[in-house]
Amino acid sequence: xxxxxxxxxxxxxxRYLDKVxxxxxxxxxxxxxxxxxxxxxxxxxxxxxxxxxxxTSKTNEERLDSAVSKFKDKRSFEKDLLD
Numbered sequence: 001x002x003x004x005x006x007x008x009x010x011x012x013x014x015r016y017l018d019k020v021x022x023x024x025x026x027x028x029x030x031x032x033x034x035x036x037x038x039x040x041x042x043x044x045x046x047x048x049x050x051x052x053x054x055x056t057s058k059t060n061e062e063r064l065d066s067a068v069s070k071f072k073d074k075r076s077f078e079k080d081l082l083d
Contacts, residue, residue, distance in 0.1 A: 001025065001026045001027075001028065002016070002019060002020075002025050002026070002027045002028070003027070003028045003029075003030065004016065004027065004028075004029055004030070005029070005030055006029055006030070006031055009027075009029050016039075017039075020039055020040060020041050021041045021042075024041060024043070024044055025040075025041075026038060026039070026040045026044070027039040027040070
């Protein structure tokens with residue numbers, strides 16, 4: 001996670017945006033007392049939105065929790081995909 005001030009961000013916008021998009025970094029721009037802005041890549045935002053969507057459904061959340069438990073308890077298995 002990167003942090004900067006608005007003033008420094010303005011001075012070098014391209015470098016900061018390149019770091020965010022190329023390295024999947026999150027940038028926090030401090031704007032004073034208890035105020036700030038978060039910048040993230042579009043790919044990171046889409047991933048976060050998809051995760052949020054999946055977890056808003058109780059059924060999906062339970063299914064995911066079950067899959068994680070099976071994996072941790074070594075009750076999962078690999079299958080070859082069909083061509």
